[in-house]
Structures are given as structure tokens and as C-alpha cells.
Amino acid sequence: MGEMKDYSGPFNPKLKMTDFSKEALLRLLVAAGKMYLGADGMWTTVIRKRYGDDVALSCSKEVWNTIGQQELRRPTEAMNIGVGDIASLFKLFQVDPGFAVMFDIDFELSDDGKYGLMTVKRCLSLEYFEHHGDEWLMNLACNELDRRMLPETAHHFNPEIKTRPLKLPPRKSKDEIACQWEFTIED
Amino acid sequence: MAEKKTPKTSRKMKDYSGPVRPVCRLEDLGKDTLVKLANEYARAYQQMDGHWYDAVAKRYGEKIAREIDFEVWMRNIPSTARRTLEALGHKENDLAGILKVNQFHPAAGGCPFLYDYEVELKDPKLGIVKVTRCHPMRHYRDKGNMDFVRVMCREWDPQMFGQSAKAIMSDVTWKPLVLPPYDAPYERQESGVDCMWEFTVTK
Numbered sequence: 227m228g229e230m231k232d233y234s235g236p237f238n239p240k241l242k243m244t245d246f247s248k249e250a251l252l253r254l255l256v257a258a259g260k261m262y263l264g265a266d267g268m269w270t271t272v273i274r275k276r277y278g279d280d281v282a283l284s285c286s287k288e289v290w291n292t293i294g295q296q297e298l299r300r301p302t303e304a305m306n307i308g309v310g311d312i313a314s315l316f317k318l319f320q321v322d323p324g325f326a327v328m329f330d331i332d333f334e335l336s337d338d339g340k341y342g343l344m345t346v347k348r349c350l351s352l353e354y355f356e357h358h359g360d361e362w363l364m365n366l367a368c369n370e371l372d373r374r375m376l377p378e379t380a381h382h383f384n385p386e387i388k389t390r391p392l393k394l395p396p397r398k399s400k401d402e403i404a405c406q407w408e409f410t411i412e413d
Numbered sequence: 414m415a416e417k418k419t420p421k422t423s424r425k426m427k428d429y430s431g432p433v434r435p436v437c438r439l440e441d442l443g444k445d446t447l448v449k450l451a452n453e454y455a456r457a458y459q460q461m462d463g464h465w466y467d468a469v470a471k472r473y474g475e476k477i478a479r480e481i482d483f484e485v486w487m488r489n490i491p492s493t494a495r496r497t498l499e500a501l502g503h504k505e506n507d508l509a510g511i512l513k514v515n516q517f518h519p520a521a522g523g524c525p526f527l528y529d530y531e532v533e534l535k536d537p538k539l540g541i542v543k544v545t546r547c548h549p550m551r552h553y554r555d556k557g558n559m560d561f562v563r564v565m566c567r568e569w570d571p572q573m574f575g576q577s578a579k580a581i582m583s584d585v586t587w588k589p590l591v592l593p594p595y596d597a598p599y600e601r602q603e604s605g606v607d608c609m610w611e612f613t614v615t616k
Binding site: 229231232233234236237239241243244247248250251252253254255256257258259260261262264265266268269272273276277281284285288289292293297300301304305306307308313314316317320321323324326327332333334335 | 428429430432433434435436437438439440442443444445446447448449450451452453454455456457458460461462464465467468469471472473481484485488489492493496497499500501502503504509512513516517519523531532533534
């Protein structure tokens with residue numbers, strides 16, 4: 227069987243992921259990445275409605291903290307990314323389901339690998355918060371979670387990596403970047 | 414700083430062990446890598462739910478966590494089923510579409526970390542879905558937590574399988590043929606099948 231560009235044709239009871247073309251797999255990946263963050267969003271919505279913002283914030287922090295502690299190993303192993311430097315950290319961001327699908331990101335890495343700059347030019351999550359005027363969610367994602375999680379994720383790759391946000395939401399105009407972070411390893 | 418453009422002539426990557434690419438899109442990865450990533454994404458999707466469940470159970474107990482988990486799934490299933498079908502490029506809202514969603518939804522056959530699915534379109538109005546390996550059910554069964562097996566399989570799944578199917582086709586009917594823990598009213602057991610479902614269209 228050749229590679230299938232989609233699954234519009236006859237139903238195939240034995241079809242596997244590997245039967246799809248690359249383009250078809252990409253569409254599935256994008257869908258799964260959106261579902262991943264969508265599941266988090268739905269839990270946040272339901273808990274917020276039922277128990278209020280403080281409980282939702284507390285649960286969300288715990289969930290993402292657990293993900294940070296338990297879920298980094300699998301994607302890094304699956305992609306053979308390795309750990310120990312900023313390059314490895316950037317590789318994870320490029321393939322992570324919560325990053326690769328939702329964001330348009332520029333990465334710059336110094337030749338010696340000790341300085342990295344990550345610029346999130348477009349963030350679908352931020353656009354959602356802005357569209358709905360939901361400052362609480364923006365604060366949760368960008369301030370409460372990212373400000374803590376990104377340094378912790380970097381620390382997982384190398385405890386010597388220092389993380390610093392250079393720019394965070396809110397932004398004055400949609401022409402502005404979403405956020406920017408620098409990562410350094412000092413001699 | 415490193416050059417920001419990805420070389421156009423670069424070969425597709427079998428993994429990401431080489432140098433970091435300042436601009437690396439999913440498109441740059443080879444097909445085998447994408448399949449691997451699809452599996453990881455599906456697993457992450459399921460784990461997200463599990464972590465939330467744990468966080469809520471810790472605060473409010475298992476009963477509340479189960480109640481909310483069910484609500485979250487029931488609210489998420491319709492849009493994720495349609496999103497899956499759209500990604501697959503299947504345009505018709507028919508029984509074949511329902512089976513295709515079962516094959517590749519990341520909370521179903523699209524998550525080989527947790528499940529193995531076999532599906533059969535017997536005719537345009539009759540479809541069968543067999544879950545030949547359900548890791549969550551086996552996990553709780555082997556721990557002796559039959560109470561939760563009963564909740565998942567008897568209370569949740571009949572509604573969730575239906576919710577997914579109805580998102581594609583509103584006039585479908587469905588019923589379990591084989592369902593843990595295999596006691597009344599579902600005593601039927603089949604070798605190599607954890608659960609089995611029948612979907613029919615009457616019109």
C-alpha cells in the first residue's frame with residue numbers, strides 16, 4: 227500500500243499510523259497537540275466554575291509541576307534529544323505537544339551553546355486569552371506557570387542553566403511578540 | 414548566533430539527536446519520527462487528564478474527581494472526535510467516519526501506549542469496534558480495584574463511546590457486546606477482546 231495523503235478513501239480495518247503520508251501525520255499531530263492543551267483548558271474551566279479561581283490555580287500549578295517532573299523523559303528519549311545543554315532544551319520545546327503546535331517560535335543559540343534566546347512570535351494560547359479578555363487565564367499561563375516551569379525545565383536539562391524572561395504578556399498590540407526568554411550557562 | 418534558516422536540502426531527520434536547528438518545524442522531521450511523536454502526543458493527552466484527576470482527587474476525594482473527569486471527557490469528546498475526523502480528511506458523517514475516529518483518536522486507537530483497537534465495517538449500517546487491549550482497565554483490574562473498573566467500563570464507556578459516535582452522526586445507535594467485568598447483564602466474553610461495541614444506523 228502506498229502512503230495515504232488522508233483517510234477520505236475506503237475504510238481500512240488494518241490501517242496503521244505508518245500507512246499515512248507525512249502530511250497526514252502532521253495534521254494528526256497538530257490535532258493531538260491542540261487536544262492536549264484543550265484537555266488542560268477544560269479541566270481548568272470546570273474546576274474554576276465549581277471551586278473558584280484559587281483552587282483552579284492551585285490544581286493547575288500542581289498538574290504542570292507533575293508534568294515537568296514526570297513527563298520530560300519520554301519525549302527526550304523518543305526523539306533522542308539528550309540532556310545537558312541549552313540546545314537539548316530548545317529541541318524539546320520544538321517537539322513538545324504544548325509548544326510545537328501552539329507557538330511560532332524563533333530560537334537563537336550562540337556558537338558556544340552557552341547563550342540561547344527564545345522568542346515566541348505567535349502564541350495561540352495568548353491570542354485566546356486576549357480574544358476572551360480573560361486576564362486571569364493569561365496570568366495563570368504566562369505568569370504563574372511559565373515563569374516557574376521554564377526555569378524548572380531548563381534546570382532538568384542542566385542545573386547550571388539560568389532562565390530569565392525578557393518580555394511577558396500582557397502586550398499593547400497584537401503586532402508585538404508574545405514573550406521572550408533568555409537562557410545562559412555561566413562559566 | 415547560529416544561522417536561523419533551516420537548510421532546504423537537509424535530509425529528513427530520523428530523530429533529533431543532531432545539532433539544534435533554530436527553525437525546526439514538525440514538517441522537518443522524518444515520517445518515522447512523526448509516527449513516534451504522534452504516539453507521544455496521544456500519551457501526553459491522556460496523561461494530562463490523569464494529572465488533573467489526581468490533583469482534584471487529592472483535594473476533594475475520588476468520588477468528586479470521577480464526577481468531574483466524566484464531565485470533562487463528555488465535554489471534550491465531541492470537538493476532539495470531529496477534529497480527528499477533519500485531520501483524517503474524511504468528509505462524510507457516516508459509520509465509516511465513526512470507525513476511523515475510533516482508529517485514530519488520541520484517546521482511543523490513536524494511543525497505542527494504552528490501547529489496541531480493531532474495527533470492522535460489516536456493512537454501511539453496521540460497524541464493530543473491538544478494544545483488544547485496554548491498559549487502564551487491565552491496570553485497575555490487576556490492582557483489584559474492580560470498583561473503578563465498573564465505573565470506567567459500565568458507567569462511563571457506554572456514554573463516551575456513544576458521545577464520540579454521535580459527534581459524527583446523530584442518528585447512530587450503539588451498544589456494548591462485551592464489557593468488563595463480564596457479569597450480568599454483559600456476561601459475554603471473547604478471547605483477545607477487552608471490550609466490544611456495535612454501532613448501527615437504522616435509517
